[in-house]
Amino acid sequence: MTNPYPPQGYGPPTQPQNNTLGLLALIIGIASIPLVCCWPVGLAAGIAGAVLGHLGKQKAAQGLANNRGQAQAGFICGIVGAGLAVLSLLLGVVFSVVDLPGVGN
Numbered sequence: 421m422t423n424p425y426p427p428q429g430y431g432p433p434t435q436p437q438n439n440t441l442g443l444l445a446l447i448i449g450i451a452s453i454p455l456v457c458c459w460p461v462g463l464a465a466g467i468a469g470a471v472l473g474h475l476g477k478q479k480a481a482q483g484l485a486n487n488r489g490q491a492q493a494g495f496i497c498g499i500v501g502a503g504l505a506v507l508s509l510l511l512g513v514v515f516s517v518v519d520l521p522g523v524g525n
Contacts, residue, residue: 435484442476442487445469445494452501456508463505469498 449469455462473495480488 437484437486438479439476439485439487439490441472441479442485442489442491442494445472445476445498446490447494449473449494449497449501452498453504456501456504459505459508459512462508463502466498466500466502466505469494470502471498473498 448465452462452465452469455465473491476485476491477488477495479485480491
């Protein structure tokens with residue numbers, strides 16, 4: 421009994437998934453939150469995490485990556501870290517300018 425169909429070959433090569441942007445966005449975005457204590461580093465890391473997260477979401481939408489959730493989490497954490505860094509800066513400026521009653525008297 422022979423097979424009436426010819427043997428099937430391998431399919432075309434597929435593009436490897438490029439998940440680097442989403443992973444970096446997640447790592448830098450999460451790191452930006454505790455780095456708020458030194459606000460310039462936290463602000464820079466937050467902005468970098470948000471930008472990388474946005475680029476990672478675009479790659480996932482194009483089908484070039486499969487980690488949209490990581491990119492989204494990195495984007496959100498980057499926004500939160502940058503916002504907290506700006507808030508920390510503003511509070512530092514306000515508390516250095518405003519003379520609070522009962523402090524240092």
